[in-house]
Amino acid sequence: MEFRIADTFTASLARLTGQEQKAVKTTAFDLQVDAAAPGMQFHKLDRARDANFWSVRVNADIRMIVHRTERSLLLCYVDHHDDAYTWAERRKIERHPTTGAAQLVEIRERVEEAVSYTSDGESQAQRMAPPAPLFANLDDAALLGYGVPPDWLADVRAATEDTLLAITDHLPQEAAEALLDLATGATLNVPVMAPDEVDPFLHPDAQRRFRVLTNVEELERALEFPWEKWAVFLHPAQRELIERGYSGPARVAGSAGTGKTVVALHRAAFLTGRDPAARVLLATFSKSLANALKIKLAHLAGEGATTERIAVRTMTGIGYELYGRLFGQPNMASPAQIRSLLRQAADALGEQRFSDQFLFAEWTDVADAWQLNSWDDYRNVARLGRKTRLGPKQREALWGVFEQVRTGLAARKLTTWPEMFGRLTAHFAGGKVPFDHAVVDEAQDVSVAELRFLSALTGGRPDGLFFAGDLGQRIFQQPFSWKALGVDVRGRSFTLRVCYRTSHQIRSALDGLLPRSVADVDGIADSRDGTVSVFNGPPPDIQIAEDEADETGIVGTWITDRLAEGVAPQEIGVFVRSERQMKRARTAVKACGAAFVELSDTVETTPGSVSIGIMHLAKGLEFRAVAVMACDDEVLPLQERIETVADESDLEEVYATERHLLYVACTRARDHLLVTGVEPGSEFLGDIALNV
Structure with missing residues (x-):
């Protein structure tokens, strides 16, 4: 008998308490070892539309919903008794008649109330002139080809810009993605059509939600981190x-x-x-x-x-x-040592016309980055991205400075990172x-x-x-x-x-921080057009406070509200631009009485604690709720970075990377995002607010 798990099971498991999860995992392991064991308590669901849905008793209150056939057992959902039964009564697993993929389909009539309202809660009947349907030009065959379940064809055909997101929440993921792509004008991939004789669970779209687990170790990993569904699906x-x-x-x-x-x-x-x-x-x-x-x-x-x-x-x-x-272990030169050597060399050669900032940027971004080791190399380099034009005499003077810096580094047995990588590159080339x-x-x-x-x-x-x-x-x-x-x-x-x-609401708002398309130097573009989120949520909340005390109250209340809604402390992150603003983050979390942990290169999120840290540490993390604080004027973009700009291109780079940094911090949020600052607030916040 094949033993499968659905992504809906791991998602529902994550919402239970630690003790409840432990009991569920024990029952799941027992099911995989021997589903027919005398101790397993299966119960037929009389009101379920799918005859293969059964419940399995975990304890007095928790029930697992499984899909049971002669050939397979599929873990579908787990919850408290009544909620688990209600979930099963509203769904069925069936093979899609066109694509051939196994789908977990929500029963249409049980969600009629949900889809008769627009995304802002206003009923269609209340609208004086409802927008035109989005998919009126598509026939049933086309919609079925994109994975829309037959029961949902009428709703999809009537979908407008206002109702689409409410409808896609109830559809299988491949159908929701296709409809969102169609609505935004993106080019769709050709749907996969499986012959009747192919197992519907082997279809690529089915494999994103159902996974065969061949041993206890695979099941253990799937259940150990239910939030990390990407590890399984x-x-x-x-x-x-x-x-x-x-x-x-x-x-x-x-x-x-x-x-x-x-x-x-x-x-x-x-x-x-x-x-x-x-x-x-x-x-x-x-x-x-x-x-x-x-x-x-x-x-x-x-x-x-x-x-x-x-x-x-x-x-x-x-x-x-x-x-x-x-x-042998390299002795790495620090930025302070390099700055000192650059100034010493410039002064020794009488080159006071070049500022410390310009010398350091030209060394870091050009001479050292490209490992230019001769005057000819530096004279001919394109200096990509540097807008300050340099004549031959200026370049010659600068090269004299850089030669002395290299001599000074060698005398002190110091190595730069590009020099270290350059030597490694030469060693491994062809070897x-x-x-x-x-x-x-x-x-x-x-x-x-x-x-x-x-x-x-x-x-x-x-x-x-x-x-x-x-x-x-x-x-x-x-x-x-x-x-x-x-x-x-x-x-x-x-x-x-x-x-x-x-969520769709957070992602679309944050897209306002960046160009729709960003191209690299080689002309390869990263476009945000056609990107879709697979779930909805509340719009981001952007608030400008009168002062820091007011901001503390706003963030503290917001965290308290998230905790009251059932968001665990470790599922909340609070980020600020730099160490200088960390005190504001600590004060805000303390104001709501929550425990917190300060992130670092080595400190990870901690169960029972809100995570706080600087924006650079947000990379690679994700939270259900994120507050980005201290987005003040002169904090974003950081004024001290602007004041050290030595080249026009450097100023553009500062603004671009500061935007990127805010984007990174805000996109750690899954469901809830709060962005705050003190009056007048960062100029970047207006770009987010325009899309909310």
């Missing part, structure tokens, strides 16, 4: 990108919450599963993100995979580790390498030297390099041409367009 578009072969470097892009990190994690696991001898580097750009990847990889593949053949590292961490192994594949998450923040290193590390092999990132979330690195470095992802660049983490 995959969208067909994600699975295709994970399991395909690539003739060269490949890249997956997408807005926040579309599952780029999920694809990267599964890709690393897939590569090791396909080749038992493969060594995989799974890299990202910060310690906090690397720690989050390690935890998620353990959820996905078990602890052994993280230590045996998948090395999870930061980019600087793997560079430092390999350099120490090959050449024996420690990894067969490299999978890089948050690839938009990879540097020039790091990309060269990655290219050498995998030797240009097929499936060697796989990147996941979003140009709209670039925080640290100046843009540059990947193609110029031999890493050409043209023709192997793909965009994910289904957002799982963030």
Whole structure:
């Protein structure tokens, strides 16, 4: 007998208390071992429309809903007795007559009241001139082809812009996505049609919601982290990108919450599963993100995979580790040391015309980043992104400064990060390498030297390099041409367009912070057009307070309200721009009496505690509710960054990355988002408010 689990089961399990979850897991394990054991208490559901729905007793109050046939047992839902029975009475599992996919379908007549209202609660009868139906030009065959259940054809055909979101909440995911795509003018993928003889549970759309579990270990992982449904269920578009072969470097892009990190994690696991001898580097750009990847990889593949053949590292961490192994531990130059050497060299050469800020930016973004080791190299470099024009005499003077800085670094036996990666690149080029594949998450923040290193590390092999990132979330690195470095992802660049983490209301509002399309230097564009969220929620709440005390009260009350609604403390995050505003976050959480934990590179979320931290630490995390505080004028964008600008392009970069940072922090929210600041508030908040 095949033993399956539905995504609705893991979602309902997550809503129970810890003790209730423990009892459910014990019963689930017993069912998998022997569903016919004398102690199992099955009860036929007399009022269920699906004759194969049964309840299984967990304890005096908790019931599991299972779909039971001679060949399979499917865990569908778990809740308190009456709620579990009500859920089962409103649903059925059936094979779609056109696509052939197994679907969990909500009974149409039981939700009639819900879909007769617009998204703002106003009934259609109350509207003087209801909008025109969105899908009037599509016949039944077309709608069925997109996975719409037959019982819902009439509702879909009558859907308008006001009612569509209310209807899609009740449809299978593939149908909801297709309708949202159609409504936004996006190009749809060709639906998969399975022949009658194919098992409906093997259809790609069915596999995103039903999963066969072959042993107790798989079931244990599926139930241990019910919030992490991505570890068990995959969208067909994600699975295709994970399991395909690539003739060269490949890249997956997408807005926040579309599952780029999920694809990267599964890709690393897939590569090791396909080749038992493969060594995989799974890299990202910060310690906090690397720690989050390690935890998620353990959820996905078990602890052994993280230590045996998948090395999870930061980019600087793997560079430092390999350099120490090959050449001895490097002594890294600090920014303060480099600034000092630059000023000393400029003064010694009488070059006071160049400011400290300009010298440091030109060294960091051009001379050192590209490892320019001769006057000819610097004279001919394109200086991408730098708008301050330099004549030949100015370049010559600057090169004299940079030569002295290199001499000073060598005399002190100091190494810069680009220099370290440059030496590693030269060592591995054409030689024996420690990894067969490299999978890089948050690839938009990879540097020039790091990309060269990655290219050498995998030797240009097929499936060697796989990147996941979003140009709209670039925080640290100046843009540059990947193609110029031999890493050409043209023709192997793909965009994910289904957002799982963030509600439609939050995602669409935050899109106002970014351009609709962002292109890299090589002309490859990341477009937000056609991205859809698969669930709805309340719109983000943007409030400008009179002063910090007023803001504290607003945030404290908001957290209290979320806790009263059943959101657990660890499902709430509070973020501020920098350490300077952390006191405001602490005060706000204390005001509502909640415990909190301060995030760092090593400190993770803690059960029973609200998480607070700076925006940079929000990457890789997700919460049901997020408050982003202290979005004041001169905090976003950060005034001290603006004051150090030495080049017009640097000012554009400051504004762009500050927007990206706010976008990153806000898109950690799943259901609830609060954004606050003190009058007059950040100029960025108006861009969000326009889309609310």
